[in-house]
Amino acid sequence: MFKQIAALTKLNLRSIPQRWGMSLATVFSVALVVLVLMAFLAMANGFKATLSGSGSTDVAVMLRKGAQAELNSGISLAQLRLIREAPGIARNADGNTIVSGELYVIVDGLKRTTLTDVNLPLRGVEPDALVLRQGLKIVEGHMFGSGSNELIVGQAILREFAGFDLGSEVRLGTATWKVVGVFSTGGTVFESEIWADAGSIQSLYQRGSGYQSVRAKLDGADGLKALQDWAENEPTLNLDIITEKEFFSGQASGITNIILYMGWPLAIVMAFGALAGAWNTMYASVEARTREIATLRAIGFAGFAAFVSTLVEALLLAFVGGLVGSVLAWLIFNGISASTLGGNFTQVVFAFEVTGEAVQSGIVMALIIGLLGGIIPSIRAARVPLLSVHGG
Amino acid sequence: MSKTEPLYVLRGLSKQYSRGKETIPIFDGLDMEIANGEFMAIMGPSGSGKTTLLNQLGGIDAPTTGEVIFDGRRIDNLGQGALAKWRSENVGFIFQFYNLMPTLTAAQNVELPLLLSPVKGAERKKRVATALDIVGIGDRAKHYPRQLSGGQQQRVAIARAIVADPKVLLCDEPTGDLDRTSADEVLEMLQLLNTKMGKTIIMVTHDPAAAKYAKTELFLDKGKFIKKGSKK
Numbered sequence: 001m002f003k004q005i006a007a008l009t010k011l012n013l014r015s016i017p018q019r020w021g022m023s024l025a026t027v028f029s030v031a032l033v034v035l036v037l038m039a040f041l042a043m044a045n046g047f048k049a050t051l052s053g054s055g056s057t058d059v060a061v062m063l064r065k066g067a068q069a070e071l072n073s074g075i076s077l078a079q080l081r082l083i084r085e086a087p088g089i090a091r092n093a094d095g096n097t098i099v100s101g102e103l104y105v106i107v108d109g110l111k112r113t114t115l116t117d118v119n120l121p122l123r124g125v126e127p128d129a130l131v132l133r134q135g136l137k138i139v140e141g142h143m144f145g146s147g148s149n150e151l152i153v154g155q156a157i158l159r160e161f162a163g164f165d166l167g168s169e170v171r172l173g174t175a176t177w178k179v180v181g182v183f184s185t186g187g188t189v190f191e192s193e194i195w196a197d198a199g200s201i202q203s204l205y206q207r208g209s210g211y212q213s214v215r216a217k218l219d220g221a222d223g224l225k226a227l228q229d230w231a232e233n234e235p236t237l238n239l240d241i242i243t244e245k246e247f248f249s250g251q252a253s254g255i256t257n258i259i260l261y262m263g264w265p266l267a268i269v270m271a272f273g274a275l276a277g278a279w280n281t282m283y284a285s286v287e288a289r290t291r292e293i294a295t296l297r298a299i300g301f302a303g304f305a306a307f308v309s310t311l312v313e314a315l316l317l318a319f320v321g322g323l324v325g326s327v328l329a330w331l332i333f334n335g336i337s338a339s340t341l342g343g344n345f346t347q348v349v350f351a352f353e354v355t356g357e358a359v360q361s362g363i364v365m366a367l368i369i370g371l372l373g374g375i376i377p378s379i380r381a382a383r384v385p386l387l388s389v390h391g392g
Numbered sequence: 393m394s395k396t397e398p399l400y401v402l403r404g405l406s407k408q409y410s411r412g413k414e415t416i417p418i419f420d421g422l423d424m425e426i427a428n429g430e431f432m433a434i435m436g437p438s439g440s441g442k443t444t445l446l447n448q449l450g451g452i453d454a455p456t457t458g459e460v461i462f463d464g465r466r467i468d469n470l471g472q473g474a475l476a477k478w479r480s481e482n483v484g485f486i487f488q489f490y491n492l493m494p495t496l497t498a499a500q501n502v503e504l505p506l507l508l509s510p511v512k513g514a515e516r517k518k519r520v521a522t523a524l525d526i527v528g529i530g531d532r533a534k535h536y537p538r539q540l541s542g543g544q545q546q547r548v549a550i551a552r553a554i555v556a557d558p559k560v561l562l563c564d565e566p567t568g569d570l571d572r573t574s575a576d577e578v579l580e581m582l583q584l585l586n587t588k589m590g591k592t593i594i595m596v597t598h599d600p601a602a603a604k605y606a607k608t609e610l611f612l613d614k615g616k617f618i619k620k621g622s623k624k
């Protein structure tokens with residue numbers, strides 16, 4: 001049977017040039033579906049990678065209990081002082097706990113590519129913030145001064161949004177700020193942020209002495225548990241404490257799911273179109289070869305061999321479509337920088353990432369199209385009336 | 393089986409087609425025997441049932457009633473798979489329009505029936521070459537059908553029909569698409585296959601000149617045999 005299938009498959013594939021137009025249309029339509037699907041997957045992967053890659057397992061993020069994001073959290077100075085003495089937090093050479101009280105403010109920005117207004121995150125940080133972001137480097141200029149109207153901006157901010165060039169003055173809220181430095185964190189979400197001194201933000205944005213989040217360096221593997229247990233038993237604290245990694249994973253999953261919930265249905269709707277194309281092509285292929293198939297069956301080839309060989313042709317065309325779509329997706333999307341609204345209603349800059357897993361999903365999608373589009377014509381091929389040998 | 397025992401026995405063979413509520417009888421209650429080693433030409437006007445009869449003999453269509461017995465074995469009641477196997481082992485088909493695969497070379501076309509047999513690759517190539525030599529077209533083995541004349545294509549089809557050494561060759565208007573010279577060459581070849589290789593040949597034709605090459609001429613009209621003429 002294998003010899004029969006191989007022979008008929010070879011015959012089918014050799015006859016493709018006789019139907020170039022329809023075969024190419026099938027490849028193209030499948031490629032388009034895969035391209036669209038992979039665009040969304042690349043977007044979701046890139047976004048997820050940016051956020052997930054941002055978190056550290058040895059840094060704890062503390063938010064007011066129930067707050068889903070820093071934006072709607074609040075932590076008082078008194079609470080921060082208490083946290084500074086908590087167990088489970090690592091200490092620096094001076095014996096002080098490594099803690100940064102931080103504020104998160106939305107400011108206006110202008111996207112370079114579309115010149116549209118966007119929300120950008122302005123983060124107020126304390127000196128330990130630099131220790132808490134491993135890999136943070138000032139790549140141009142210098143760190144802002146304490147209590148000053150100076151800003152440092154992430155590289156993604158500089159790249160994607162207008163007006164933040166080093167040395168330029170920026171009007172944010174009621175104050176004018178000067179960009180004195182550009183920092184890199186190796187592509188993490190922090191590069192989509194503008195940083196300033198926490199005290200300056202409190203003052204210029206009338207935040208009193210409060211903060212929105214606290215980050216603390218954990219003291220070893222048991223640090224988080226010790227901190228959580230302590231906070232649970234501290235009546236003046238009402239905090240959710242998780243690792244920074246968990247925090248960003250949570251932030252990523254929401255938006256990533258939205259992207260995927262849009263991407264998959266769109267790709268599936270488009271797949272129906274491609275499926276019709278594949279169905280038509282394969283039907284035309286069988287119709288064009290009716291006498292050939294009938295002759296082969298008259299000679300003694302089994303209907304099953306005709307079925308499998310036709311299905312293989314459909315799968316092969318779809319597979320080629322899947323590959324073309326994947327290559328196009330990689331060429332067009334992989335690495336392109338984009339920004340979208342993150343969990344804090346501010347722009348997160350990320351790079352599209354066409355992963356092996358996405359390619360696999362695209363190819364599987366293509367093969368499903370080939371399978372569904374090819375199965376009925378394949379049944380037709382298996383049931384070609386033998387009397388068609390006479391050309392009827 | 394001795395030469396005198398029939399290769400085919402048809403008993404009470406009837407065939408009807410339905411068109412909507414209408415039933416169209418092609419033939420009704422045919423009885424006949426075809427001897428092993430026969431070269432029979434079945435003649436008759438269009439619509440007389442010649443090709444339908446050939447289809448019953450080749451197991452590519454089933455009778456409405458009656459029996460088709462081949463070499464002592466009833467074939468009209470075989471399932472699709474068993475019938476396909478029977479055809480591959482016993483029957484070589486030759487069609488009016490050759491029915492070659494346009495994307496395969498002459499040799500690859502001839503090789504097709506052998507793919508259904510246990511014959512291995514090297515032996516297959518050898519048998520294909522022999523079959524092509526027998527029909528006098530060995531030098532065109534690598535040509536595609538479009539590169540061959542009608543007569544050459546029909547020779548390739550004959551090579552394909554004989555390569556697996558079937559007992560019977562069923563030919564449906566084998567010269568219907570050929571000029572006289574090519575037709576005569578093809579018919580001479582069939583005659584040789586019958587006389588030298590002992591192949592039983594049943595040929596449907598409307599051409600009296602073609603029928604003259606057969607040992608027996610059978611005339612079919614409105615589903616009935618009206619004349620049988622034997623040259624021996």
